[in-house]
Amino acid sequence: MNPTKDRYNLRKRPSQARSVATVDAILESAARILTGQGYAYASTNTIAEQAGVSIGTLYEYFPGKEAVFGELRRREGFRHYAVLTKEPRPTTPRSMLEHLVTTHIEYVRDNLALYVALETEVPRYAIEDAEQAVLEDYVPLSNAFLAMHRSELRPHNNVEFITEFLMRVMSSTVNDYALRSPTSLSDPQLTDALIDLIGSYLLDN
Amino acid sequence: MNPTKDRYNLRKRPSQARSVATVDAILESAARILTGQGYAYASTNTIAEQAGVSIGTLYEYFPGKEAVFGELRRREGFRHYAVLTKEPRPTTPRSMLEHLVTTHIEYVRDNLALYVALETEVPRYAIEDAEQAVLEDYVPLSNAFLAMHRSELRPHNNVEFITEFLMRVMSSTVNDYALRSPTSLSDPQLTDALIDLIGSYLLDN
DNA sequence: GTATTATCCGAGTGATCACTCGGATTTAAT
DNA sequence: ATTAAATCCGAGTGATCACTCGGATAATAC
Numbered sequence: 001m002n003p004t005k006d007r008y009n010l011r012k013r014p015s016q017a018r019s020v021a022t023v024d025a026i027l028e029s030a031a032r033i034l035t036g037q038g039y040a041y042a043s044t045n046t047i048a049e050q051a052g053v054s055i056g057t058l059y060e061y062f063p064g065k066e067a068v069f070g071e072l073r074r075r076e077g078f079r080h081y082a083v084l085t086k087e088p089r090p091t092t093p094r095s096m097l098e099h100l101v102t103t104h105i106e107y108v109r110d111n112l113a114l115y116v117a118l119e120t121e122v123p124r125y126a127i128e129d130a131e132q133a134v135l136e137d138y139v140p141l142s143n144a145f146l147a148m149h150r151s152e153l154r155p156h157n158n159v160e161f162i163t164e165f166l167m168r169v170m171s172s173t174v175n176d177y178a179l180r181s182p183t184s185l186s187d188p189q190l191t192d193a194l195i196d197l198i199g200s201y202l203l204d205n
Numbered sequence: 206m207n208p209t210k211d212r213y214n215l216r217k218r219p220s221q222a223r224s225v226a227t228v229d230a231i232l233e234s235a236a237r238i239l240t241g242q243g244y245a246y247a248s249t250n251t252i253a254e255q256a257g258v259s260i261g262t263l264y265e266y267f268p269g270k271e272a273v274f275g276e277l278r279r280r281e282g283f284r285h286y287a288v289l290t291k292e293p294r295p296t297t298p299r300s301m302l303e304h305l306v307t308t309h310i311e312y313v314r315d316n317l318a319l320y321v322a323l324e325t326e327v328p329r330y331a332i333e334d335a336e337q338a339v340l341e342d343y344v345p346l347s348n349a350f351l352a353m354h355r356s357e358l359r360p361h362n363n364v365e366f367i368t369e370f371l372m373r374v375m376s377s378t379v380n381d382y383a384l385r386s387p388t389s390l391s392d393p394q395l396t397d398a399l400i401d402l403i404g405s406y407l408l409d410n
Numbered sequence: 411g412t413a414t415t416a417t418c419c420g421a422g423t424g425a426t427c428a429c430t431c432g433g434a435t436t437t438a439a440t
Numbered sequence: 441a442t443t444a445a446a447t448c449c450g451a452g453t454g455a456t457c458a459c460t461c462g463g464a465t466a467a468t469a470c
Contacts, residue, residue, distance in 0.1 A: 016437070019447060039328070043427060054449045059429065123244070124325040158394065165398050168381045169374060176377035189363065193370050201402050221467065224417060248457060259419045264459065
């Protein structure tokens, strides 16, 4: 379909354990150079060298530099999603909100260097597919939960819009603090303010 | 002081009308290539060629590619600030909030291609100084205004923190829509939701 | 009108980069 | 044991890029 699409995805999936380890090593090398020196220093030659594999091997699995970071972003997305949906599953909208804000900030703080670098140095077109995937996993999940508790919510004309809106408010605000004032991620005021802001708008009380 | 600082600023200010026009042409060329083809295609050679000046002339005023986009970002920041502070100046917190949200969204929508490209394709280190400058112009202005109307605000422990927090909520949310769902910038629901969200948290009533 | 400064030019340079390809080596299949 | 498939190798290639420099031309100062 889209010919450019292939440039940001794996060229071939590793099947043997040996090649799985190779791909892992390449991604780890890419992450290390990205966080340590920056995207501009992460040439395919350097990534391969630091990973201890030859440049030819890198191109066996990745069509180019962007695909390496696309795959890296994809795997980070899976890790992020796992954190957000980890136990214990909250049972009320209020606890769901608290859980969501707390774990999201926690994930960003714990992976700050890589998170910021992926967000600010890697060209968006290389990673936007991977970003989209996480959102599409999460939004329906959140919508289903809220639908079960509609009576506890403040009435809004367009619940779907408001839900997505608040999700973006939360993630983009945390993103902004991560980029421009990362120490605030450890400030309880930030977590409290976000919960309070969203809670008083979304929840009935 | 910081030796790397010089890499993102003008090397020399144009003094004659001729050279002012030259610098303008370079910046316009950079903006055109950035929005049309992307940052990767905006080499210094190409920027100079499209601007109708020689590569030597470009380096007379800019120490490198990043400085071109740093200056471009700076000028966009000035334009943005001018829009935010344009007449009529609101007199109540509520109208101030409405004015701020409305004009901000309007600016982003009207300059979408350049806004998004600067935000997602140009490396942050090249433009973060310019970004910071606008914020530092605006925050004290907003704080002063709110201090004059404290009685109309909901009581908060830390007004400074809340003000900055809400500013970030607004700008980062609009930013997120600009990048990921740009058509929503014309949806009145977005403006209304932002005003409502922030208003009900900040204002007394 | 002379000197000084500002502006502009563009071929050339050295470095870097993404990517290929022919073939070696290892693993799996039969 | 033989074949087939997967994996790995790395020197080499062509292109691109950021940036310099020596000097030409134009504006300004005196």
